[in-house]
Amino acid sequence: MEKILKDKKAIVIFIAPAFLLFTLVLFIPIIQVFYYSLCDYNALTKPEFVGLKNYINLFTDDETMRTALKNSLFFMIFSAVSQQITGLLLAVFLTNIKHGRNFFKNVYYLPCVLSSAALGLLWAFMFNPKMGINQMLAYFGVEGPMWLSSTKGFIVLPMWVIACIALWQYVGSTMMLYIAQISGISKELYEASYIDGASKGQTFRYLTLPLVKPMVTISLSLNCIGSLKFFDLVYNMTQGGPNHSTDVLATHLYTQGFQYFKYGYASSISVILLVLCLIVSFLINKLIKAETYES
Secondary structure (H helix, E strand, O other), X not given: OHHHHHOHHHHHHHHHHHHHHHHHHHHHHHHHHHHHOOEEOOOOOOOEEOOOHHHHHHHHOOHHHHHHHHHHHHHHHHHHHHHHHHHHHHHHHHHHOOOOHHHHHHHHHHHHHOOHHHHHHHHHXXXXXXXXXXXXXHHOOOOOXXXXXXXXXXXXXXXXXXXXXXXXXXXXXXXXXXXXXXXXXXXXXXXXXXXXXXXXXXXXXHHHHHHOHHHHHHHHHHHHHHHHOOOHHHHHHOOOOOOOOOOOHHHHHHHHHHHOOOHHHHHHHHHHHHHHHHHHHHHHHHHOOOOOOOO
16 A cells, blocks of 8 residues: 555556546536636526626526525424434434344435435325315315415415425434434443433433434535425426425526526526535534544
């Protein structure tokens, strides 16, 4: 290994494929997106430089952008809180049961590996006002709401529905991350805490929670970034409707870029999305201080 590290040719050979892939697939497209965001570009003509016009229009004339930004931030906060709490509690529960642990792991994790497009169509059928859940409620004399069509409220009902479905689908991923972290905590620490007279609740608060903080940072970052760029369930269940009330940043970007062919305008939305992801990731890493220990 030392000989390889001293051999500059070997270092270049090993690094070159990853560096080339990173440059071609990630770095160059990001630079192009920044450039196109400053242009009026529809793919049929050459990009025409317009400066910050796209960004000014986004925040002054585009009501859908304001709705999409509001919905994306709501979805991020809801997912971050609900998935982290639920995922951690499930992880603690499953690491403490003796029977059926693997079965419940599979049950909770299964939705994560299913197609989001298929799940979106399935849940759209379930929340159809004339069938599914409403039809079941009708048997009991209850008139179900317009689950995916209501436009009332600061955050419309369809967004709450989609957020809850996303919680059901992705909480298993968060749970598995916390299970991995909790399983790595030395059992001797728990034994010592019980010998000192700590209850299970005190052990969870003063031992488990501080030692899972490194995973909180990772899980929360993945959760928030994934929520900001969330697309599939929203598009398959509502297509951003009704009247753009469930649009998020990703669906608004898709509509502008691939339906209206405003590639310059869509690029400006993607730049804002990228900046939001970077800001959120930076804040999480700054605000959550992880503690380390030696087992």
